[in-house]
Amino acid sequence: MLLESPTQTLFYTWKTYRCAYQAYPGDESKIPLVLIHPIGVGLSGNFWGRFCQEWYQGGNSNPIYNPDLLGCGNSDMPRVTYTPQDWAEQLLFFIKTVVKKPVILVTQGALFPVALKLVQLVQKQPSGETQWIEKLVLSGPPGWKIMTREGSPRQNKLRWNLLFDTPLGTAFYRYARSRKFLKSFSIKQLFENPNSVDQNWLDRLEKGAANLETRYAVFAFLAGFWREDYEQAIANIQQPTLVVIGQNTSNISREGLKETPDERLAAYLNALPNGKGVKINGRNVLPYETTAEFVQAIAPFIREG
Template sequence: MTSADHQKEPTLLLIHPIGVGLSSRFWDRFIQRWHRKSPNTELLAPDLIGCGNAPYSTAPLSPNDWAQPLVTLLKQRNAGPVVLVTQGSSLPIALALMQQAPESVSGLVAISPPGWRVLQEPFPIERSQRLWRWLFQGPIGNIFYRYARRRSFLQSFSKKNLFADADAVDEEWLETLRQGSRAMETRWAVYSFLAGFWRRDWEPQLTQLSLPLLVVFGRSATGIGRSRNWDDVDQRLATYRQKLPAAAIETIPGRNVLPYESTEACVQCVSAWLKDHRELRSSGVEHAPTGHR
């Protein structure tokens, strides 16, 4: 690839998932592999509110709350639209961002998105508020987070729900989660997610997207929690293809954390899609390689 080709590559804004110990560090392997291939691509990987080094909030957080600092980042950057890359249930954060600043986005990549029923089925706000007030805000919430950040729990949960290969739950993964969950204040972002404040009917916004869209599933993808019994990977693929006929929908090896477990295949998949969509490429603006935190 020529230097001119590199200059035309779009900037990617990587939106990490919300979970115990998760932050922008989730994208470390993806960023490293991408820059070995395309060192001049600008990759933005900010910490979401309540995660990593970002400010904390003790109030419940919604996708709009998480999206707002990302909108500010893009407007301050003032260097043209970016391609959003989401992992798992961070997809609604990208949709909220596009609602707030549609001019800042040129495309969307949804890696391991939730099953369609999860995205479509609203969660009663009154139930979220009760969970927050009576469970997560009180002593039980404090005790549960201390339990959930234990190495044994993180290892077991990852093997049962996130990785196709149990041996891929390595020391790097567990140590990253341990460091990311050391601050008890990180529990508020996790509890905002668990209480369901991100849940609403996202189908209208998702199906009405006119931007280029790539959806990537692991061939061993499963739901998590109650959604495990709602659909298998074949049903999920069929539903997404029916609901999003204009989208590119691909599968690669792995389960639910593809940028980490199947980094090479994930980078290749996203990169190939970008090459097929020249209109996503920046208009000659050169960006220095970076992995912003």
């Protein structure tokens, strides 16, 4: 199949917000993919550009929907403490009103909780409602200890009010979006090969962080509003789920420092009722750093009936 190109950036309204997405046309008889991008300085749906190209160059034909979460990319950026529940509600509305058919979720890193909340929303629908989630693909989900540790709403609010939502927080964000910081952080925390932190990656992040309003989603994430014990929620996922772990995956948070890639993968597979797992080359941003291998790893799972 020839490389598909997205339409121009498209928009829909959720609640009172203008939200953006890109759509890659494909074989309408195939289950569409909905991509959930990571949260970070300069990140949005732009994270998935290489993946989308490689998906079609690899001969796959599923349509792809690549939304910008509220607070990111070309979507509106209100000054709020974003939670996985907020983004899950946005995505369920997007799937129901824009995609209009069941999808396969492909989520990156610590945005797995958004997919979890989305699965829970679908599970709470009245019987007879469309089951909108067919399968899940988890790229580099967080360490098991991180995902099963209770959060502290009080501490989250304190971090937000006393640090992030202040002039000091704004000053930090101005520094964090500098090319020097972005390169250093990417090498230390995200990529296996320092040479993979290329001009394309840094240009995307710089452009994505040019608007200071992008800081609210990043700060809500850093403050910890996504943190809670998700163990039972993971155990309740009935959909087939593929966990993809990098051979050199690492933890940004301290809780999971002693966890090996094999231990992380085993923990997820032990908890998921219908889970499969695979390890591939790379570290923490597999769809970008080892794109072709990532596509090859997930394509058979997506094609399965």
